[in-house]
Amino acid sequence: MKVKGGKPVYGASVGILMLEARFPRIPGDMGNALTWDFPVQYRIVRGASPDQVVRKNAEGLLPAFISAAQDLVGSGAEGITTNCGFLSLFQDELSTAVGVPVAASSLMQVPPVNALLPPGKICGILTISSSTLTKAHLDAAGVPLATPIGSTEGLREFTRVILNDELEMDVEAARKDNVEAATDLVNANPEIGALVLECTNMVPHAAAIQAAIGMPVFTAHSFVRWFQAGIVPKAYSGAG
Secondary structure, rough: OOOOOOOOOOOOOOOEEEEOOOOOOOEEOOOHHHHOOOOOOEEEEEEEEEEEHHHHHOOOOOHHHHHHHHHHHOOOOOOEEOOOOOHHHHHHHHHHHOOEEEEEEEEHHHHHHHHOOOOOEEEEEEOOOOOOOHHHHHHOOOOOOOEEEEEOOOOHHHHHHHHHOOOOOHHHHHHHHHHHHHHHHHHHOEEEEEEEEEOOEEEEEHHHHHHOOOOOOHHEEEEHHHHHHHHOOOOOOOOO
């Protein structure tokens, strides 16, 4: 058997662009390596704080994201993703710069989820910051502008800790924020048939959200698992 080389790292085909942050990353969070059942590679994008990316449109950060993404590809990554849904803004630029598939934002799941739902039902979005989630973010991810959007913004714990990059988090309070925001969104919009969680840090609370609203919940984790399954399809013994 002959094999080909050409890259320094093998077996970790998904590269994750990480914000520069210190808030707690519990299992389920993209930045906690225990979240994944396949190997991943990480690169921290220096200067890309949660505040800068979410509240300030990642202004001035595109070159740093491109450089980090190119470094990941040079290290063997065959697909690139990020750990912030607001980075939909950089989808086109990143994919052009790196020449491999890019899944910049969980928001990109909204169109295919809409296609799955029965007539009269649409996908809603739960975000960490509805006040700064703009038409530009939605357009970049192909999200219809009529999509209902809810947020944990202004509640007890979750948004404040993440966006202010605090060192401690009350996990139960953060979970309650997510469940309350999702429940309020669904109750106010009976046409919702599924939710997409914009924020990658919401993943640990997805099961609690689903239990509360009784409908499918799609996350950055579900998106990247699907993404990775295309990059590295499962091999089955006996298959041709």
